[in-house]
Amino acid sequence: MDTPTGPSIAASADPNTNSLVVDDPLSNPYNSLNSLCNDLSNLQDLACRGAWRTILDKIARARSLSLLTKPHEHLIYLTFNLLGLVKLRRFNDAYNELQSHIEDSNDGDDDDNPLNSPQYHYQTYPHHYPDQKGSMVPFALRWLYAHLPSTVGHRQLALDRFYALLDFVREKRRNHDGKSGDLWQKREVFVVNSIVSYHLSAKEFKVCVDLLRGLVSEDEFGVDSVLLSKLGYMQMQYGDLEGAKRTFGEVEKLVRENGNNEEVPLSNLVRRNKALLYLVGKDYVSAVREYDECIERDGQDVIAINNKALCLMYLRDLTDSIKVLENALERVPTVALNETLVVNLCSMYELAYVNHADIKRTLSNWIARVAPDDFDSSSTRT
Structure with missing residues (x-):
């Protein structure tokens, strides 16, 4: 049997950097879950x-009943609605809604980002927000x-806007300290990772390496x-294996010098x-041996x-490889259920079984429940 090709390797290490922050609780006193707007805490739980x-149904209902009274x-x-449309891959609807809400809202401002328009500033509405200044636009x-x-x-x-957003975030970070500064620092990492993903999709590996190297070299971030x-992952993509080894x-x-050897996430x-x-x-x-140690520490x-x-x-052990993924889906479905893992499992079914269509259909029915x-149901390729 030839070495199979096609399944993808999941190398991303930090899911926390891919989270969106709906608003900044450290700089906005109107950001408590109960005071922002009707049923916001429920929307966050649903998300x-x-x-x-x-979420889309609740937002449509709130809008139709005019439950929203403050800007x-x-x-x-709007942010939750756009997120919902994006998550459901209704991209044209999301883009059109964004355009309809922010189009022509610049009011002659020299800044070409309409979200910086005065209409999105608290001080524009002193009757709603006495003594409150600054932007009310959620970071998300x-x-x-x-x-x-x-x-x-x-x-x-999109890239032009992301680089403009990076400049915006860096300016905010320079002007904040303490916990608020830490938040903007995390946002800078998040935006850089977003930009890296764009360049990575175009196989612009050197740009990715330069962006990440610039980030890790900044004194404010530490190492x-x-x-x-x-x-290191980007260096491997770029073909610089020796550089990746040095980085790893x-x-x-x-990790060793900071005494973090016993911390499971860092050890793994x-x-x-x-x-x-x-x-x-x-x-x-040898790779399996290392992964086994990780799984023994953290079964998720x-x-x-x-x-x-x-x-x-x-290693041509399709039976065990299938068992590994099936067991993970059975033990921790909320954690293991992602498109990469499902695509790989279906690829293994196709290699291992003549009746793989029936098996994949069973998997697809379970996923639907x-x-x-x-979740992208097309990952089962049924």
Whole structure:
């Protein structure tokens, strides 16, 4: 049997950097869950559960009943609505709604970002927000303003807006300290990661390496093991294996010197880095050993589970590789149920079974019952 090709390796190490922040609780006194607008805490709970269709229904109802009375409430609900449309891959609807809400709202301001218009400032509405100044635009809405053009084919416009957002975030970080400064620092990492993903999709690996190297070299950030690991991943994509080895070595040294060896996430990060080097070198047995240690520490380490299964597949042990993924879906469905893992499992079914269509249909039916609204059902290829 030839070495199978096609399934993807999950190398991303920090899901926390991919989270959207709806608003800034440290700089906005109107941001308590109960005071922002009708039923906001319920919307946030639904978002955490992936119930995006329900969110869209609730927002439509709130708008039709005129439950939103303050300007910032409309912005919060707009943000949730856009997120719901994006999660459900209704990109044209999301882009059109964004355009309809912010189009021609610049009011002659020299700044070409309409979200910076005075109509989105608290001081424009002193009867609603006495003594409150600054922008009421949620950070997630700024991110969506940058991202949505790419979903309808305008990649360069999206990149231009993301680089403008990066400048905006860096300016905010320079002007804040303490907890608020830490928040803007995290947002800078998030925006850089967003930009990296765009360049990575176009295989512009050197740009990705330069962006991440610039981030990890900033004194304000210190040396971060997760960022360093991402730099190592990009170096591997760029073909700089020796550079990746050095970077991963720095990560291991950093974790050891900071006394974080016993912290499961960081210990597993180091092990996964080692395993990835073994995997690229086609030493699948050693890679499996590293992934096994990760899984023993944390049975919900989906990256280790997914990549262990791939290594077993490359070792021509399809039976065990399928068992690894099926067991993960059975034990921790809310954690393991992601498109990458399901695509890989279906690829293994196709290689292992003549009746793979029936097996994939069974998997697809199970996913339909347990998956969140935004799960891409096409990943089962049924």
